[in-house]
Amino acid sequence: MFFKRKSQIIGLIIVLLFPLSAAALSIKETVHPEVIALKHHYYLRISPDNRFWFLYADSKDQLWLEDFLHKKRYLVNESPKGVLSSPNIALNDKKIFVIWREKGPEGKILYFRAFNFKTNSWEAPKILDKDSAPLNRNAIQVQGEKVFVVWYGEAENRYAIYVTYSLNNGKTFSPTKKLTPDDYKSRYFSLFAAEGKVYVFGEEISPEKRQMALYQWAAKAWNREMVSPCGVVVLLIKPFLLTEKLGVVWFQFGQETHQPQTVWALKENSIWQTGIFKELEGIELSGLQVAFDGERVLLALSGLKRLPSGEKVTKNDLWVYFSENGESWVGPLRVRTYPFKNTHAKKPKVALAGKKALIAWEDYRFIRSNICFNYSLDAGKTWQKEDTCLSRPGFHNSRVPWLENNLFFYDGKFYFLGHRFESDALAKPHLLFLEIEL
């Protein structure tokens, strides 16, 4: 007799099928033909009519908005009056909004342009600001027909955060407002819009103190409140929202210790609580992203240790934290399963969709950079025992953008936009579009 019982047969089928089903992550790679200018950020956005939009600058600094699947692209900066920098993008259910800065004979100018994707037509570009001497860091967010733009400028040689907004889908904008109080200066900020509310977190520096401040937009006015004293903040500020609770995570060098620290702050019942991630003390962050869905927040970080001389002591490594209340954090969780610490892993991107969570990062275990992934099926509490990298490991130089998340869940799949170099000269990057199915 071959098999006596049904359970034996079913058991054998499961055992036999297991090796076939082990690779549960399927990834489709598409390399875009255009050589892009990596000095500018590039973006992926998905419009509600199932179109995938890329914003990128080519090697001639022409800024393109591209409808990727339909292979149509639209020039954003048709008649530039200066050198392009810091493009950014946001969209709602009718329009795509692009901002960028130009520096030329007329000074530093921040531009805005709206693209109607129902009619595939541009509106005329608008000058948002030139009086604040806008610098090359900005943000744009949309809530319904309200469009908010934040940047930092250096008018009168004093760094400050500026903001303007439109209440009519980008047709007209409010006068520019300086958010940073006159007796402070600011360099780093984060614009965050959710559930009809708009927030800007920004550092404030005076000769006496440094603090993290929150500016909240309500009834056409900005209310300012102090979150917490802080150290020397460096670039990475990431807000998150849990039910009724606003939170933020940032990277700083401690005020007294000058040691690298990652700090969280959470507002509950009008009171801000703060804490430091103990395991990350001494780690200089190279990447920080958050994903949240109201009930939980996932934090993905990368960083390394340095000597005071600046010499690197460790390679960049990765960590993930998980929280359901924003104050008690589970972690650091290991998502990179490469057993050695002799290569960099950095710039993690993270997305959360129901119980599915995906993390993508730039990994150097194959010496030529690759993009590797791990996923969770319980919203980030536990991760797969083996991570997955792009095919033909060691044959391509594939990378992820530094600051932009570019990882989205849409209609049952994850989508990611990174870049890949033509050769080991690392001179000609192309966009790399990934379609990822768990």
Added chain:
Amino acid sequence: MIKKFLCLLFFLCLASCAANVSERPLALDFSSPRKKDLLRQRVEAFWRYMIQGDLERAYSFYDPFFRAKMDVKEFVVKHQTVKYKKAEFIDAKIEGNIAKVKVKVTYYIPKIKVINRTFSVPETTKEFEETWLFIGDNWYRQYIFGLTGKGVVYY
């Protein structure tokens, strides 16, 4: 019928597993003797070319990031001074796609004139460690610039 189906499934799975094992790229393999053997062959071949003075062939063993920065002609011109007589592979420690290889090398510098002064180094034997990187489908020697002590490749 069921018996036939299960037999077929069994052999299909065996074939699939065998295919997976044989096709597993060496870059994903962190500990196989095959990878270590290949390393030894590459190290020995590299030093054989250095001893023969075949710098063009030796150049092809350097990491591709370095070769993207310096072409073979420049490499040959810059590496003609030191002559190698003997080289011996001592040991290698492999972690993932990075190998620290101990070699014992005998070299000398024949008399050369540098700004009106004659300079030479007598036959000298030294044991040192070099880094080899498994990139794509083979091992490559990491190029280190003498002045900075740093290479081109970032990993």
